[in-house]
Amino acid sequence: MKHHQYEVVIVGGGGAGLMAALYASKGASTAVISKLYPTRSHTGAAQGGVGAALGNAEEDNAEWHTYDTVKGSDYLGDQDSIEFMCKAAPEVVYELEHMGLPFSRNEDGTIAQRPFGGHTNNNTGKPVTRACYAADRTGHMILQTLYQQCIKNKVNFYDEYHVVDLLMSNGAAAGVVALELATGELHVFHAKAVIFATGGHGRVWEITSNAYAYTGDGVAITLRRGIPAEDMEFFQFHPTGIYRMGILITEGVRGEGGVLLNGDGERFMERYAPTVKDLASRDVVSRAMYLEMKAGRGINGKRYLYLDVTPDLVNHYATLDGRTRPDGRPYVTSAEEILGKLPDIIDFCHTYLGVDPVTQPMPVQPTAHYAMGGIPTNMRTEVVIDAKNKVLPGVYAAGEVACVSVHGANRLGTNSLLDLVVFGREAGVRAAEFAQGADFQPLPENPADFVRAQFDALRNGSGSEKAADIAKEMKEIMFDHVGVFRVEEGMQQAVEKIRELQERFKNVRVADEGKLYNTELLNIWELSNLLDLAEVTAVSALARKESRGAHARDDYPDRDDRKWLKHTLAWLEDGKVKLGYKPVVKTKYEPKKRVY
């Protein structure tokens, strides 16, 4: 077993991890440990834009952005953190531009922006152009730019090292344990501060936009170390995933004027969100789609709808909506403009569907997309471990793995990229500051024992169960019963099923006895993470007897602020989920009925 020592270790090499690395390495010895080459991280799959009220094309301000985010969160987001993020947004977007990020441009040379769901002019209620974009690969450009800057700044990377445990001593961070994929060797990283930036866990669900790597490692590791998970019942289903595959079709398609159509050819969002229509926030659109399909108005009665961005149709509805360009001209698009602004979407549709979006509609269905919940933190990205927000010294989390909470019950499009740059930076700054004022905690004795025991169990199972079967059953039940719409009975079934799968999982056996790139061992360990997260999600969801944001119940269709305007905290103790709650931080926005 090899030992390393850094003042700050960052777990995960996506947008949040790399942003943290750029800042932490200015003030402390720092290493980024990533199970993937950093440029493979899922930040690179984000498409449509990063939200910031630059006001380049029309009037906008950070206060509107703050209010939209609070409203989008269905009032579950912590308002102090949201305000902090939205105020920092313009400055952090300029910072990315100064790092060389190739944003698309307006004619006057400023950063181009497009409308996105839930982002509005607070005076008119109409969509506002707030999403700063680089074609439809904004996440790719953020990831590449941050990685490039890390090379420039000589950041230390441990690529393809899979972090599998958090070490603590005296109630504070002491480091992490990682498995080096290439050799199978365990490494102990002794650290003063640990930043989790491991991303989300969409692989819990059958249809997902998420990468194979999105297995919730950070939340699972911290749950096993007694740290709670916050608001896990809130998981976003993005309205437009490619039918059956779940691959993301950016909301930017609707920002550019695309509309959703049901089997009758009707633009059904007019009935659900009369003002912003197809640009309502994601929970609203996904629910509307679900209801249309349930009423038999899917395409040919099937479980999908059409997303149509063919220019004639876009122009037809743009005229009806009275949509204009920022300079006041009527909005008229062309095949050429669509091709220029959405090249990757068109490529995905060609490749996977044989469909040309410039002439044909795209078959879409809601797809599991983003974890609003995660490791609880305060707005300084410090991990907090109880209802009174007690800080766990030296442990930080940022990006999708964290629950600050800036997204509450539903995240607005473009706020994930914003979250990871703003709070990634914050985590880097804070962790370095902490490291400058703290000593290394002693490493626990036999630091790798806990992980070795987990791996031994996976190697010594009876082999009577296949990991792939368990994964399939988990994904199906979670998609059917802890998905877009939920009811008591279904969630109860899901909880029982996941517990059954947890038992059956004990009989799984890793067949690969090799050391080098034993991806089977790690894939099965990742499945154990997904099972834990599925259980925590289902139990948290079952307990919340209201509908709020992404948590929509047929049997409790209304939001209940009197009983449920609070964050869920879930602990995993001896294999059982224990729930607690903590208050939402409110500054100036009183909860109101949410209408788009």
Add this chain to the structure above:
Amino acid sequence: MQVKLTIFRYDPENDKKPHFDKFTVEAEPTDRVLDLLEYIKDYKDGTLAYRRSCAHGVCGSDAMRINGVNRLACKVLVQDVGTTLKVEPILGLPVQRDLIVDMEPFFDHYKSVIPYFVGSEEMPQKEQLQSPEDRERFDDTTKCILCGACTTSCPSFWANGNYVGPAAIVNAHRFIFDSRDQAVVERLKILNDQFGVYRCHTIFNCTDACPREIQVTQAVGEVKKAIATARLD
């Protein structure tokens, strides 16, 4: 339909030399080759080693040689390549296990070309302005996902691994033609080296291999031209 796969296998811990294993799996014409590999790993042979993550052609993990050409396994469908498949690791980099190669030499070449933005000392308070035309000038090469498909399809790279390779040149191009960048001459000097752009013999394998449809050979040509017309002394 049934698909027959012949897959390169090599585990340095246990195998004296590489061999091929054969698998037959049920598939739909619209299945990705990656879906077939996943099925094999899940149900037939858990020891099969390969990289993958996003599964839709944007992360660059799963470049491999499929029926003799470099492709991303997640971006090629059975209906595109037929029902008899030979799957091998990309060429020119040491095999670590099965379809996994050592990417370090590839990333070392990438890092050698100053693959990052070098801005002015003085930055404006807001964004640096750039016209849509200036932005368009390097748009194509911003698409690179560093999968390695181009470099490992290049006969010049196979012949001499010291050649920086098309991927590194593509990433240099992305900055050389960015109107905001201040290190153009330094990059051109690096690529004017004996292991730089002149190793490219316009074979176009790289352009054909690129899963992002970057005009790689054209980008290399533009860098050659920039070197020829720049003052590098």
